[in-house]
Amino acid sequence: xxxxxxxxxxxxxxxxxxxxxxxxxxxxxxxxxxxxxxxxxxxxxxxxxxxxxxxxxxxxxxxxxxxxxxxxxxxxxxxxxxxxxxxxxxxxxxxxxxxxxxxxxxxxxxxxxxxxxxxxxxxxxxxxxxxxxxxxxxxxxxxxxxxxxxxxxxxxxxxxxxxxxxxxxxxxxxxxxxxxxxxxxxxxxxxxxxxxxxxxxxxxxxxxxxxxxxxxxxxxxxxxxxxxxxxxxxxxxxxxxxxxxxxxxxxxxxxxxxxxxxxxxxxxxxxxxxxxxxxxxxxxxxxxxxxxxxxxxxxxxxxxxxxxxxxxxxxxxxxxxxxxxxxxxxxxxxxx
Numbered sequence: 001x002x003x004x005x006x007x008x009x010x011x012x013x014x015x016x017x018x019x020x021x022x023x024x025x026x027x028x029x030x031x032x033x034x035x036x037x038x039x040x041x042x043x044x045x046x047x048x049x050x051x052x053x054x055x056x057x058x059x060x061x062x063x064x065x066x067x068x069x070x071x072x073x074x075x076x077x078x079x080x081x082x083x084x085x086x087x088x089x090x091x092x093x094x095x096x097x098x099x100x101x102x103x104x105x106x107x108x109x110x111x112x113x114x115x116x117x118x119x120x121x122x123x124x125x126x127x128x129x130x131x132x133x134x135x136x137x138x139x140x141x142x143x144x145x146x147x148x149x150x151x152x153x154x155x156x157x158x159x160x161x162x163x164x165x166x167x168x169x170x171x172x173x174x175x176x177x178x179x180x181x182x183x184x185x186x187x188x189x190x191x192x193x194x195x196x197x198x199x200x201x202x203x204x205x206x207x208x209x210x211x212x213x214x215x216x217x218x219x220x221x222x223x224x225x226x227x228x229x230x231x232x233x234x235x236x237x238x239x240x241x242x243x244x245x246x247x248x249x250x251x252x253x254x255x256x257x258x259x260x261x262x263x264x265x266x267x268x269x270x271x272x273x274x275x276x277x278x279x280x281x282x283x284x285x286x287x288x289x290x291x292x293x294x295x296x297x298x299x300x301x302x303x304x305x306x307x308x309x310x311x312x313x314x315x316x317x318x319x320x321x322x323x324x325x326x327x328x329x330x331x332x333x334x335x336x
Contacts, residue, residue, distance in 0.1 A: 001290055001328050002301045003321075004029025004071040006224065009306040009313060011041040018042065019066045021314065025321040029071025031303040034100060035093030036077025036111065037257050046100055056103050071301045072108035072222055073097045076168060077258065080114030080146055082122055085259035090114070091150065094165070095157060102161035108222045108301065109158070110166045110196045113175035113184065116146045127172045129241065147174050148187040158192035166196035166222035169212075177207065178215055185219070194221035198305070199289060203228035203280065204240050204272045213292035220296050225324050226305040227280035228272055235271035242271045266309070274307040276316045277323035286327035287334075294331060 004027050010018035011033070022030050034040045048055035063069055075097045077090030097109045118126030118139040126143075128136045158165050167184075169176050175184050181195055197220045199209035213220050230240075238244070245264035248254040255263040266273070277286060293300045304324060308316045 001294060001331070002029055002071060002299060003027050003225075003324055003328060004031060004068075004301060004303040005317060005321075006031040006033070006074060006303045006305045007042055008033050008038055008074075009317065011038070012313075015042040015062060019063065019068045021317070023067045025318055026325055027304070027321055028068060029301060029303060030068055031072045031074050031110065031301070032070060034073045034075045034097040034109075036075040036090050037255075038076075043100075046096060049103055050096070050099055060104065070104060070106055071303055072110055072166070073101050073104075073106060074110040076110065076112050076170075078112065078114045078125065078173075080116040080143075080150060080174070081125055081258070082117040083124075083259045083261075086257075086261065087114070089258065094154060098154070098158050098161050098163050098165065101163045107163055108166055109163055110168060110222055110224075112170050113147060113151070113167050113173045113180075115173050116143045118142065125172070143174055144183065144187060147184065151184060151190060151193060152188040155188055155190040155193050163192065164221045165193045167193065168196045168198050168201070168224070170198070170201050171205070176201070177205070178212055181216060181219060194219045196222040196224060197293070198224035198226060200224070200226035200228045200274055200305075204230065206240070210288055210292045213289070213296060217296060220293065220300075223293050223300055223302040224305045225277055225286070225302050225320060226307060227275045227277045227320075229275045229280040230272045231270060234269045238271055240271050242267060244269070273309075276306065276308040276311055277304070277320040279308070279319075283323055283326045283330065286323060287330040290327050290331045291334075294335075 005022050007018055007030050032043055034043055040046055045055055049059055075093045079091035079094050081087035094111050101109050115125040115127055128139050131137050167175050175181055195216055197213055202209045244267040248265055304320045306316045
């Protein structure tokens with residue numbers, strides 16, 4: 001397997017320093033953010049790279065001799081958002097990232113399917129959690145029509161650029177589980193849209209990431225390594241759909257998600273938390289996760305994503321890297 005790191009956690013330092021961190025942890029790839037919810041900190045000259053061979057070659061030259069190569073591009077966002085300050089910009093970032101991938105010799109762009117409003121003229125995305133009533137299915141019919149048009153066009157662009165778009169199965173998106181992956185492919189006839197298998201979002205929904213990989217097979221084209229710990233005492237009372245988030249004020253450090261949308265503070269007594277690999281599932285589990293991915297593609301890129309607030313920046317990446325490397329070593333030994 002090809003083991004790397006998603007670079008967002010290292011946006012506080014130059015790309016050259018980020019590459020040193022990745023290499024020092026025994027990883028060989030870095031997945032670069034190129035827009036969406038986050039700015040493209042480590043690729044600030046995307047527009048130049050798209051038109052200038054010299055700018056492209058200079059950027060690629062930064063990686064020479066580092067032992068670290070580009071392991072896909074990432075522009076997670078909501079390209080179907082009804083707010084004109086968010087949706088069109090995120091959609092443009094997806095399309096620009098596809099063209100950038102072609103320029104850089106990359107074949108994977110990670111993003112999210114997006115989520116429209118629930119009705120024509122709606123101003124905010126509407127995620128139907130449980131469509132037990134007919135009105136909810138009306139919402140979904142409207143949303144799937146919008147999504148199919150966008151992703152059919154995007155699939156054509158990706159095919160022309162020899163790029164696979166890997167959708168993260170993330171809640172509050174239209175595509176978030178196996179059934180919705182099939183729904184999108186069936187509605188669009190897509191050939192170049194697949195899945196980024198981030199196990200963390202599956203864990204807390206009570207899905208089995210290994211089973212999902214084996215079920216989706218070749219639709220899985222990329223992977224993320226992030227763990228989840230369920231906190232039984234709180235989950236028992238509020239379930240995994242608990243909404244006890246706190247709105248952060250303008251005077252507090254907060255992350256802008258586009259327009260006037262911001263990330264909220266995580267619940268204090270959370271039913272579950274994102275944690276570094278090993279804190280939710282052990283090396284044996286991650287070995288089987290890698291085994292399932294290996295069955296699909298022995299060269300699958302598997303990139304750590306760090307969101308464990310209990311561990312420091314480098315500390316958390318190091319913990320995850322140790323577990324991921326141990327899992328890969330165990331997998332390779334079992335294949336001999």
